[in-house]
Amino acid sequence: MSFIKENCGIAGVYNNKHSAEILYLSLFSLQHRGQESCGIVVCDGKTVNIKKGMGTVSEVFKDGTLSSLKGSFGIGHVRYSTTGSSSSKNIQPFFSEYSGKPYAIAHNGNIVNSHLLREKLEKRGSIFQTTLDTEILMHLITISKKIKFKDKLLDALSKLKGAFAFVILTPDEIIGVKDPWDFRPLCLGKIKNGYIVASESCAFDLTGARYIRELSPGEVVFINKDGIESVHLPQKKISRCIFEFIYFARPDSNIFGASVYNARKNLGEKLAEEFPYSGDIVVPIPDSGSIAALGFSQKRGIPFEMGIVRNHYIGRTFIQPFQISREVGVKVKLNPIRNVIKGKDIIVVEDSIVRGTTSRLRIKSLRDAGAKRIFMAVSCPPIKYPCFYGIDFPSRKELIAARYSLNHIVKEIGVDGLYYLSLDGMLSSIGLPEEEFCTACFTGKYVIKDSHFEGKEQFEL
Numbered sequence: 517m518s519f520i521k522e523n524c525g526i527a528g529v530y531n532n533k534h535s536a537e538i539l540y541l542s543l544f545s546l547q548h549r550g551q552e553s554c555g556i557v558v559c560d561g562k563t564v565n566i567k568k569g570m571g572t573v574s575e576v577f578k579d580g581t582l583s584s585l586k587g588s589f590g591i592g593h594v595r596y597s598t599t600g601s602s603s604s605k606n607i608q609p610f611f612s613e614y615s616g617k618p619y620a621i622a623h624n625g626n627i628v629n630s631h632l633l634r635e636k637l638e639k640r641g642s643i644f645q646t647t648l649d650t651e652i653l654m655h656l657i658t659i660s661k662k663i664k665f666k667d668k669l670l671d672a673l674s675k676l677k678g679a680f681a682f683v684i685l686t687p688d689e690i691i692g693v694k695d696p697w698d699f700r701p702l703c704l705g706k707i708k709n710g711y712i713v714a715s716e717s718c719a720f721d722l723t724g725a726r727y728i729r730e731l732s733p734g735e736v737v738f739i740n741k742d743g744i745e746s747v748h749l750p751q752k753k754i755s756r757c758i759f760e761f762i763y764f765a766r767p768d769s770n771i772f773g774a775s776v777y778n779a780r781k782n783l784g785e786k787l788a789e790e791f792p793y794s795g796d797i798v799v800p801i802p803d804s805g806s807i808a809a810l811g812f813s814q815k816r817g818i819p820f821e822m823g824i825v826r827n828h829y830i831g832r833t834f835i836q837p838f839q840i841s842r843e844v845g846v847k848v849k850l851n852p853i854r855n856v857i858k859g860k861d862i863i864v865v866e867d868s869i870v871r872g873t874t875s876r877l878r879i880k881s882l883r884d885a886g887a888k889r890i891f892m893a894v895s896c897p898p899i900k901y902p903c904f905y906g907i908d909f910p911s912r913k914e915l916i917a918a919r920y921s922l923n924h925i926v927k928e929i930g931v932d933g934l935y936y937l938s939l940d941g942m943l944s945s946i947g948l949p950e951e952e953f954c955t956a957c958f959t960g961k962y963v964i965k966d967s968h969f970e971g972k973e974q975f976e977l
């Protein structure tokens with residue numbers, strides 16, 4: 517399990533009197549995509565009700581707060597900040613009034629030309645309430661010369677470059693938007709007589725909604741009293757984030773039309789085929805390495821053992837009562853089971869290595885618990901480049917694989933052998949066209965080259 521921060525999760529519901537409750541459950545299912553803040557905006561066609569706050573869904577929507585959110589359609593958001601600081605002014609959905617009518621936007625991804633767009637808008641006199649790249653869309657809509665809102669929106673969207681999955685609330689509809697590069701997932705479902713959209717299909721399961729399909733690249737879906745209407749933005753080179761399958765998305769989700777569980781298990785099987793070492797047991801780093809480890813174990817016929825146990829009760833609520841070392845901090849989260857690993861050669865399956873610092877501490881705790889030899893199998897290639905499309909990877913100088921050779925990393929994290937899944941192996945494991953994936957964090961090949969993204973706090977004073 518890497519300490520990579522997710523991007524965000526979004527959801528929208530149309531035509532259900534329990535919209536707020538459905539959004540609450542959807543956001544709860546998408547909580548893994550962001551825990552800094554969250555919000556719900558619902559509308560009954562006349563009034564708009566909003567509740568937003570810093571913290572997780574269960575912290576913000578404590579007893580009673582949902583019942584005041586009346587409306588038959590709405591949108592919601594869970595946030596991890598990738599553009600704009602983590603502060604109350606930046607909590608989404610972003611809400612504003614235009615021509616006396618309410619509009620709200622929730623966004624997952626990063627708009628890479630946001631710096632240039634905001635500079636131009638500010639020169640024209642636009643005043644921004646937030647430091648979100650999301651707000652730029654609303655300003656672009658208001659300055660568009662088109663007449664109808666739909667045309668203004670399409671005009672505004674055509675100016676954006678980068679990763680953007682949006683759900684938008686207007687006075688009488690919700691709209692789902694997928695960028696034409698297809699960086700981030702967005703699914704469509706049916707719920708009773710209405711519709712639901714969400715970043716991942718796991719959001720549908722709790723609400724009783726039925727998965728219909730993934731939005732296609734560049735699709736803009738208008739959901740209103742007339743049903744569903746789809747419009748498509750001009751085509752671009754498809755570049756889906758492969759990291760959604762490796763780490764971000766929940767294994768019980770379908771994203772981009774493929775099962776995350778199957779993809780993760782296939783990654784483990786492919787890794788087992790390529791892995792040059794052997795061992796007595798296969799041990800996952802829970803939870804994100806577990807399914808790849810299962811695939812690895814089944815492919816190689818080496819027993820799968822939960823040699824490391826995860827404490828599920830810490831998360832954001834773990835408050836250190838006294839100063840503890842980083843080493844103890846790692847053990848609080850993941851603790852080795854001594855009698856499972858003592859005296860054994862173990863193959864540790866990890867989804868990814870970012871800085872390498874937590875891997876080093878985990879390997880040390882496995883050694884302290886008596887492991888004889890430790891080989892590490894990583895279910896993706898070395899991460900060498902930052903992401904500009906909504907994932908908060910550190911800069912190149914902090915990425916261990918960008919700085920050091922394989923031999924050096926082996927020494928640095930203290931393993932007896934280390935192997936990363938090959939790029940081809942990774943691409944062939946997902947079950948979607950290989951040429952339609954973004955692999956920029958592994959290869960440095962960015963599909964949008966003229967990025968001016970300057971870090972998530974680029975718009976802060």
Ligand code: SF4
Pocket residue numbers: 699756757758759760902903904905906907954955956957958
């Ligand atoms: S650079 Fe990596 S994390 Fe970012 S969108 Fe591409 S594959 Fe995903």
